[in-house]
Amino acid sequence: DVKVTQSSRYLVKRTGEKVFLECVQDMDHENMFWYRQDPGLGLRLIYFSYDVKMKEKGDIPEGYSVSREKKERFSLILESASTNQTSMYLCASSFDGRRGVFQENIQYFGAGTRLSVL
Amino acid sequence: DAKTTQPPSMDCAEGRAANLPCNHSTISGNEYVYWYRQIHSQGPQYIIHGLKNNETNEMASLIITEDRKSSTLILPHATLRDTAVYYCIGPTKGGKLIFGQGTELSVKP
Numbered sequence: 001d002v003k004v005t006q007s008s009r010y011l012v013k014r015t016g017e018k019v020f021l022e023c024v025q026d027m028d029h030e031n032m033f034w035y036r037q038d039p040g041l042g043l044r045l046i047y048f049s050y051d052v053k054m055k056e057k058g059d060i061p062e063g064y065s066v067s068r069e070k071k072e073r074f075s076l077i078l079e080s081a082s083t084n085q086t087s088m089y090l091c092a093s094s095f096d097g098r099r100g101v102f103q104e105n106i107q108y109f110g111a112g113t114r115l116s117v118l
Numbered sequence: 119d120a121k122t123t124q125p126p127s128m129d130c131a132e133g134r135a136a137n138l139p140c141n142h143s144t145i146s147g148n149e150y151v152y153w154y155r156q157i158h159s160q161g162p163q164y165i166i167h168g169l170k171n172n173e174t175n176e177m178a179s180l181i182i183t184e185d186r187k188s189s190t191l192i193l194p195h196a197t198l199r200d201t202a203v204y205y206c207i208g209p210t211k212g213g214k215l216i217f218g219q220g221t222e223l224s225v226k227p
Contacts, residue, residue, distance in 0.1 A: 004161075043162070043217040058214070090161050102150045102167055105207070105215060109161030 003027070006091050006110040013117050019078040021113055023091030030096040031104055032074035034058075034066060036087040037112075043090065049074055050096060081117045089113045122151075122206045127222040130200075136193040138221050140206030143187040152215070153180065153191050155202040162205065162217070165191065196225045 007022035025032065033048040035058075045058030047066040055066050063085060067075040074093075078085055091110045095103040123141040130136040142151055153165040166173055168180045168189065179192040193200050205220040 042219055043215075045214055048214065092161070101148075102152075105150065105152050106164050106167065107162075107215060108164065112159075112161050 004091055004093055004108050004110040006089075006113050008113050009111065011113055011115045013078075013081050013115065015082060015117060017078075017081045017117075019081045019115070019117075021076040021078075021089055021091075021115070023074045023076070023093075023110060024072055025074075025091075025093040025108070026072065027093065027095075027108070028071065029093035029108075030071075031094045031107075032068065033092040033094075033107065034064075034074065034076045035090045035092065036060070037090060038087050046076065083117050085115065086117045087115060089115055122208050122218060124204075124206050124218065124221045126219060127224070129224050129226060130193075130196045132198060132225055132227050133195055136196040136200065136223055136225065138191040138193075138204050138206075138223065139188065140191070141188045142206065142208050145186055145208050147186070149208060151180075151182065151189050152207045153178070154205045154207065154215075154217075155200075156205070156220070157199075157202040165204075196223075198225050198227065201225045 004025045013019050034046045035043045037043045044060050046064050049055045049068045065077045090112045092107040094107045097104045150167050150169050152167040154162045156162045165177050166180045168182050173180045182189045203220040203222050205217050
């Protein structure tokens with residue numbers, strides 16, 4: 001079974017802190033994604049990565065950065081946490097489209113990290 | 119990007135079939151439709167995808183109309199553990215999925 005593991009299930013941080021959210025996948029997937037989920041707003045894409053050291057902005061990248069130094073690991077960084085970044089953060093991974101046109105849209109998600117910024 | 123429309127909520131009796139509709143009238147001829155679900159406090163889970171033919175796997179069946187403007191996800195014997203939000207997703211470029219509000223399915227005993 002595909003496994004996408006997020007480092008923390010719950011996290012509480014203070015305003016202004018630098019926050020690292022880690023995600024590891026064990027399926028040799030090329031693509032990795034970070035989403036946030038808020039009530040009434042659904043899932044929104046923050047950043048994604050097609051390959052090691054590559055990153056692309058999603059729909060709401062402001063206030064976030066990412067790092068992908070190894071294929072299996074994708075980190076989300078909140079440079080200076082703010083209260084409006086309190087949210088559920090979800091990591092996902094998928095094969096890329098070269099393995100089949102639909103493969104990149106079959107994403108496997110982690111259990112999520114519920115971050116509270118006080 | 120293809121846009122989808124789903125009812126906000128549905129109820130289903132345990133053991134009965136749950137039929138979840140989705141309209142995707144703007145989808146183009148070579149684009150797939152994908153279904154995911156999200157059980158409370160968990161990450162979304164991929165269920166099934168289809169292009170034009172009906173599809174079935176161990177989780178569900180997917181019926182796509184001949185004109186491809188709509189589809190129905192069928193859970194043949196719903197259980198309480200199928201209570202979740204179900205998302206119908208049209209494709210986007212580069213694996214960027216757009217999750218709408220989905221259908222909140224409540225399976226009741």
